[in-house]
């Protein structure tokens with residue numbers, strides 16, 4: 433049975449920052465993404481692997497631990513994967529993926545390196561071609577050999593590559609955000625929203641998190657510890673949502689409703705699909721220790 437893991441908050445930690453790595457395990461984030469890619473300068477790439485290896489010896493608490501490697505076309509990509517095989521993270525996050533074949537090639541490399549099947553592949557969605565190919569990229573998850581389990585939006589790179597402006601409300605990014613969510617759901621993948629760069633703007637950050645919740649994302653990638661609590665709160669079901677879900681489940685469980693397909697509940701039509709949604713809400717709440 434697959435255990436549900438909450439991924440409300442996924443904090444990037446530069447692999448070369450020993451102090452931040454040490455702090456990461458103590459924070460309330462669901463996921464830590466140890467970065468060997470863009471947060472680490474070319475001069476610090478080797479040192480970053482050493483820093484991460486040292487912190488693996490001490491552990492990262494109960495967090496899901498993901499390593500973002502450099503792409504296969506870079507001077508560090510291959511060695512990053514050999515390094516991952518030595519520390520065995522929960523997932524390897526691969527950047528700048530534009531097509532499905534990159535995922536399958538990586539999966540074969542992880543097999544060759546004898547990485548346990550429990551080590552999954554996460555992929556960044558951050559190139560214009562990835563947006564155009566997103567259904568195809570996500571579809572590789574139908575093959576268990578692909579190891580693919582999560583899509584991660586790279587909105588900074590998307591803004592750079594497409595030349596859209598970074599504007600409040602992200603109206604110009606909504607088509608690719610919602611298409612990526614649809615691709616994730618079509619192939620039963622988790623999906624995380626991109627980062628919010630303005631560390632001091634808590635209000636803007638909360639608005640963007642709420643937008644991501646409304647669009648169906650499972651969580652948000654973060655760059656600073658100050659963003660964790662807001663993300664955890666907004667990506668958890670609210671007290672009202674939990675109470676509604678509990679009442680709906682109890683309503684369907686009443687003997688007289690046991691074999692009904694459609695019912696009237698609190699003045700609204702509800703079907704069994706709403707029961708499924710309520711059960712999912714309660715599962716997320718349980719995972720987030722809210723019930």
Ligand SMILES: CC(C)(COP(=O)(O)OP(=O)(O)OC[C@H]1O[C@@H](n2cnc3c(N)ncnc32)[C@H](O)[C@@H]1OP(=O)(O)O)[C@@H](O)C(=O)NCCC(=O)NCCSC(=O)C[C@H](O)C(=O)O
Nearest residue numbers: 444445446451452455456470471586587588589655656657
């Ligand atoms: C942005 C930062 C460089 C700011 O760092 P700093 O000035 O040190 O912040 P503070 O002084 O406010 O830090 C307070 C304490 O918190 C620790 N800290 C800060 N950030 C992190 C972190 N990410 N993880 C763990 N701990 C962190 C500091 O060490 C301080 O601790 P202490 O000294 O004990 O009090 C910095 O926040 C940072 O580097 N953030 C991550 C940047 C990053 O990883 N960027 C790459 C990923 S984003 C991306 O690439 C998205 C995607 O690919 C795309 O295209 O969109």
Ligand SMILES: [Mg+2]
Nearest residue numbers: 470558586589
């Ligand atoms: Mg990026």
